[in-house]
Structures are given as structure tokens and as C-alpha cells.
Amino acid sequence: MRTVIFDLDGTLADTSADLIAAANHCFIEMGVGPQLDAVGDAETAFHGARAMLRLGLSRMGDVDEAVIDKWYPALLDAYDDNISVHTSLYPGAIEAVESLKSDGFAVGICTNKPSGLAEKLLNNLKIRDIFGSMIGADTLPVRKPDPRPFFAAVDGVGGNRAQSLLVGDTNTDRETSRNAGVPSVLVAFGPAGDTVATLKPEAIIEHFDELLGVSRRLLAD
Structure with a gap:
């Protein structure tokens, strides 16, 4: 998958x-x-x-x-x-996830946030149940950019490592994907903006409505 x-x-x-x-x-x-x-x-x-x-x-x-x-x-x-006082989802995030799932993609999370905090935040935002896996900084003895947490997130949703990609926003995510041998998609709507281009990801998105098309292209059979 x-x-x-x-x-x-x-x-x-x-x-x-x-x-x-x-x-x-x-x-x-x-x-x-x-x-x-x-x-x-x-x-x-x-x-x-x-x-x-x-x-x-x-x-x-x-x-x-x-x-x-x-x-x-x-x-x-x-x-x-005070984990979710000012926190908000980026525009189109959940719609993008649901579109991926409807198109047959499995979806999960791999974060360097401690797992307890990540689970709490996801539950507060009422989005935990739409992701099939959640790997935090302390789920394994290693964390990103080591590729093993990424692989654990893929395995946790029954995915195919060779047909997977990572969506992120920092050099840590870029290096994780490189170490895992998979494409990276970096977002340009965060604080780093268009400077993520210097990290040379396989793709950059300006809005989440681009993600489905980009994912189809990068993971084409």
C-alpha cells in the first residue's frame, strides 16, 4: 500500500x-x-x-x-x-489526509515530539483517529533523522516502505527521508517559507490541496 x-x-x-x-x-x-x-x-x-x-x-x-x-x-x-491554547491545524490539512485515504493511501505520523505529548495534542485537535500510526520521539531508542521511526510508522499502517514518502518542514525531515531512501515533500507555508527549497526535497507544496497530486506522482507504480 x-x-x-x-x-x-x-x-x-x-x-x-x-x-x-x-x-x-x-x-x-x-x-x-x-x-x-x-x-x-x-x-x-x-x-x-x-x-x-x-x-x-x-x-x-x-x-x-x-x-x-x-x-x-x-x-x-x-x-x-497548555498544549493546545493557540495551536491550530494548517488550512486544508485534514482534507488532504482524507483525500489520500480515499485514494488508497495509508497515512501515519512520525514526530520528534514525545509520544505522550503528541497523542495528547492529536486527541485535543480531534484528529488522532484518522491516522493509522503515530511514532513519537521516545517510541523507539532512536529518533529522526534516523530512518527507523519513519519505517515504524510505515509498518504500523501496513504500508510498503518502497512506496512511501515523508511530509515535513525541516532539515530533520529531509534527512530522514534521505536516510530512508524515500521521497520528501516539504511544506512552504510554515515559518521557513520558500527557503525549504535549499534542502532540495523531491517536492514542495504551498498548500495542502497540492499533496494528493504530488503523492500520486512521486509514488507512481
């Missing part, structure tokens, strides 16, 4: 504002006040909790990895408490 696996943050949903808020909670607790901007730093949010802490600390002076390790759990707790 042809299979399309989706990244979550920055691909299916714009989670940046809630992620930035969780990071700023940590900086406030440190006594230094918010260090990140919900709009200007949105792209960093999609690179994970540690990336946000690292960026904020860099604006205060030297970055101490021990400080990042200390505050990482607190950031996740703060995010867990």
Missing part, C-alpha cells in the same frame, strides 16, 4: 505559539523574563525544546548545556499544561 507519513509540528499543525510560551515560562521562572518571540522565533520552535532553550540562553550570554538539561523537563511540563 502506498503510504504518506506526516511530521506533526510545523507540518500538520502550527504549534509554535504554545511551544514558545512554554519556553518563555522557563525563562520567567529563571528570573530573566521572556526571551523568545512567538512570531520571530517560530521556526526555532519546530526544532524542539532544547533548541528554544538554547536560543533564549544565547540572548542572555554563554549557553550552558547543563542549564538546558535542567530546564528541559520544566519546559515539557509547562507545554503539557
Whole structure:
């Protein structure tokens, strides 16, 4: 079965504002006040909790990895408490998924978000049941760009690894697809915009209504 696996943050949903808020909670607790901007730093949010802490600390002076390790759990707790306050699905995301399924594609998710948080968010957004698999950062001992989580997502929906692709928004997704030997489709409607072209994916989409046609072309028999 042809299979399309989706990244979550920055691909299916714009989670940046809630992620930035969780990071700023940590900086406030440190006594230094918010260090990140919900709009200007949105792209960093999609690179994970540690990336946000690292960026904020860099604006205060030297970055101490021990400080990042200390505050990482607190950031996740703060995010867990307010995981879907500002988060929204990108326009056309669910329609694209349903169109793929109607056309005979299997669909799943492979994210570097901890699995518990990913499951909670998907359930809050009321979309968990439309995906046949969900592999998070801690489902396996490895995470993207290692290809094994991607393969686990494909296998979880009974898909064909040789007839699969990954839809994402960052270099991590591009490298995952390259390591897996499958096509990547990167979205240009996230914070990175058209700069995703520098990652040289097999395809770029400006809107989710393009995804079905692109998937048919890339996974043609």
C-alpha cells in the first residue's frame, strides 16, 4: 500500500505559539523574563525544546548545556499544561489526509515530539483517529533523522516502505527521508517559507490541496 507519513509540528499543525510560551515560562521562572518571540522565533520552535532553550540562553550570554538539561523537563511540563491554547491545524490539512485515504493511501505520523505529548495534542485537535500510526520521539531508542521511526510508522499502517514518502518542514525531515531512501515533500507555508527549497526535497507544496497530486506522482507504480 502506498503510504504518506506526516511530521506533526510545523507540518500538520502550527504549534509554535504554545511551544514558545512554554519556553518563555522557563525563562520567567529563571528570573530573566521572556526571551523568545512567538512570531520571530517560530521556526526555532519546530526544532524542539532544547533548541528554544538554547536560543533564549544565547540572548542572555554563554549557553550552558547543563542549564538546558535542567530546564528541559520544566519546559515539557509547562507545554503539557497548555498544549493546545493557540495551536491550530494548517488550512486544508485534514482534507488532504482524507483525500489520500480515499485514494488508497495509508497515512501515519512520525514526530520528534514525545509520544505522550503528541497523542495528547492529536486527541485535543480531534484528529488522532484518522491516522493509522503515530511514532513519537521516545517510541523507539532512536529518533529522526534516523530512518527507523519513519519505517515504524510505515509498518504500523501496513504500508510498503518502497512506496512511501515523508511530509515535513525541516532539515530533520529531509534527512530522514534521505536516510530512508524515500521521497520528501516539504511544506512552504510554515515559518521557513520558500527557503525549504535549499534542502532540495523531491517536492514542495504551498498548500495542502497540492499533496494528493504530488503523492500520486512521486509514488507512481
